[in-house]
Amino acid sequence: MRALVKLALSLALLLGLGFPAGAIQTGTPAWTLKALTLMEGPGNAYDVTGEVGAEARVYVDRCSRTWCQIQANGQRGWVDLYALAFGQEPRPPLSGPELNLKKGGPGSICLYEGANFTGDALCAGSGFVVHDLLLNRTDNRYSSVQIEGNVSVLLCRDRNFKSYCVRVNESQERLHGFLDNAVSSLRVY
Secondary structure: OHHHHHHHHHHHHHOOOOOOOOOOOOOEEEEEOOOEEEEOOOOOOOOEEEEEOOOOEEEEEEEEOOEEEEEEOOEEEEEEHHHEEOOOOOOOOOOOOOOOOOOOOOEEEEEEEEOOOEEEEEEEEOOOEEOOHHHHOOOOOOOEEEEEEOOOEEEEOOHHHOOOEEEEOOOEOOOOOOOOOOOOEEEEO
């Protein structure tokens, strides 16, 4: 049965009864960030071949340095790479949500050995950095962090800010499981 289906499809393609030209879209999906003029080649010195509106869905065939060959609405041409967005929406790069992380002080953070801000503490202000808490004999000790003022802290599981790191912006009565009694480096912002 499969052989008959393959034979029928092959005959349909040979006779021109297959998909209409352009029905199968190829290329990497992208969006235009503004209205664009399509050029015949990768640069402004080439002839104009068409136009594409702002926030239009296009497909990128290839890129060379700062120009990409695209196809859209039956047109094909080259456009500036930086006028394209490759995300799920037509947004420029680095336009995601603002994180509103605290930094610069005034304020301080205190890391506590016990949960709920109990036990011995290491307190510091903005600009304080420890690459390896083992050198201070305080490695893998802290279970909670209290933050006051306009500061935040980067806490990392390994020395020199390697491995698992989290930027903490608000006080935490108990550090995340990967950091609880496992902080080895920190930076106060």
